[in-house]
Amino acid sequence: MATGYLYHEIFGWHDTGSNAGLFGADPAAGLQPYMHLENAETKRRIHELIVVSGLIDRLERVRPRHASEEEILKVHTRDHLERIQAESRWPKGGDAGDGFSPFGKGGYEIAALAAGGVITMVEAVVSGDVTNGYALVRPPGHHAVAGSGMGFCVFGNLAIAARHARDVLGVRRIAVVDWDVHHGNGTQSFFYGDPDVLTISLHQDNCFPPDSGALTERGDGAGFGYALNVPLPPGTGDGGYLYAMDRVVAPALQRFRPDLILVASGFDGSAMDPLARQLLTSEGYRTMTRRLMEVAEDLCGGRIAMSHEGGYNPVYVPFCGLAVIETLAGAEPFADPFLPVVSGMAGQDLQPHQKALVDEVAALVGDIS
Ligand SMILES: Cc1nn(C)c(C)c1/N=N/c1ccc(/C=C/C(=O)NO)cc1
Numbered sequence: 001m002a003t004g005y006l007y008h009e010i011f012g013w014h015d016t017g018s019n020a021g022l023f024g025a026d027p028a029a030g031l032q033p034y035m036h037l038e039n040a041e042t043k044r045r046i047h048e049l050i051v052v053s054g055l056i057d058r059l060e061r062v063r064p065r066h067a068s069e070e071e072i073l074k075v076h077t078r079d080h081l082e083r084i085q086a087e088s089r090w091p092k093g094g095d096a097g098d099g100f101s102p103f104g105k106g107g108y109e110i111a112a113l114a115a116g117g118v119i120t121m122v123e124a125v126v127s128g129d130v131t132n133g134y135a136l137v138r139p140p141g142h143h144a145v146a147g148s149g150m151g152f153c154v155f156g157n158l159a160i161a162a163r164h165a166r167d168v169l170g171v172r173r174i175a176v177v178d179w180d181v182h183h184g185n186g187t188q189s190f191f192y193g194d195p196d197v198l199t200i201s202l203h204q205d206n207c208f209p210p211d212s213g214a215l216t217e218r219g220d221g222a223g224f225g226y227a228l229n230v231p232l233p234p235g236t237g238d239g240g241y242l243y244a245m246d247r248v249v250a251p252a253l254q255r256f257r258p259d260l261i262l263v264a265s266g267f268d269g270s271a272m273d274p275l276a277r278q279l280l281t282s283e284g285y286r287t288m289t290r291r292l293m294e295v296a297e298d299l300c301g302g303r304i305a306m307s308h309e310g311g312y313n314p315v316y317v318p319f320c321g322l323a324v325i326e327t328l329a330g331a332e333p334f335a336d337p338f339l340p341v342v343s344g345m346a347g348q349d350l351q352p353h354q355k356a357l358v359d360e361v362a363a364l365v366g367d368i369s
């Protein structure tokens, strides 16, 4: 049983500029320049903790390649691709499309390497070179839609890889589980009418994108029932997420019987993240990973490929990322010093209003056949 790991220093060179968190700096509006929230630090620090903890020696290093234009055009419009390529040649780069997703000169090549990195990891898992794996890529991808980037995302990394798995690798049924704290609207949009790709998003209710990810978003046409959304109330902790895994995610996967499980893995649902208000701990991420591995073992030979998305606290995200990747690899847990601080918070266990929401979504799982 081998676990693949993909990271490349060039991901740290994706330049989101001197911003003011989300908005561009604007002194007249009191917005002082600062690092963009989506900066290289959290990814570099996950990588460095993987190295310093020694986990790196348990992982099979997978090298990324660039996604080709053809592979990108499988999910994006030519207009979007050509606009990113053009703005990537500007001296100070451009924006992925929503005005909040800047990239520097050469940003196209880095975004293509992120998408290609997820393709490479999916190929390594499908070929059996590794059983499962984690692609620590940047920029993220799960908000990007066909004609635009969005929410720090340039290309739909996971969607591009899923399309490649379907069209080139012959994988028929793919399940995407998105535990990033924001709605996986982009990935969902690409497969909304497709009964052979099940998308399940666990996210903080109406956090980002605005008015996106309601439990009524269930797919359309032949794909109806094959999009599941679990809009968890703010303040949901390990108990609520694990209840959602046990009552929605695992039963849905067991009914769907995927040949491959993909995960949009963000750590912005952690108890210390600036961009959301959930309470997940490293133990919560570890247990979610374990639950998925149990289902994958039962249904698809353990085949799981994870693609990195959000997560913005540079101090805590590394411990959440480490917990996931060491679980994939079956390695002994490295102690998370913050665990006593975050796991003791009130509200970590399942709350009645969270149980009610999850039970409401659980009732929809029966439509998967
Ligand atoms: C600015 C602004 N203005 N307005 C009206 C809205 C709604 C704005 N939010 N922008 C956001 C808020 C959160 C993210 C998180 C991305 C992520 O971590 N995804 O996984 C991205 C952009």
Ligand SMILES: [Zn+2]
Pocket (backbone or CB within 6 Å): 180, 181, 182, 266, 268, 309, 310, 311
């Ligand atoms: Zn996010």
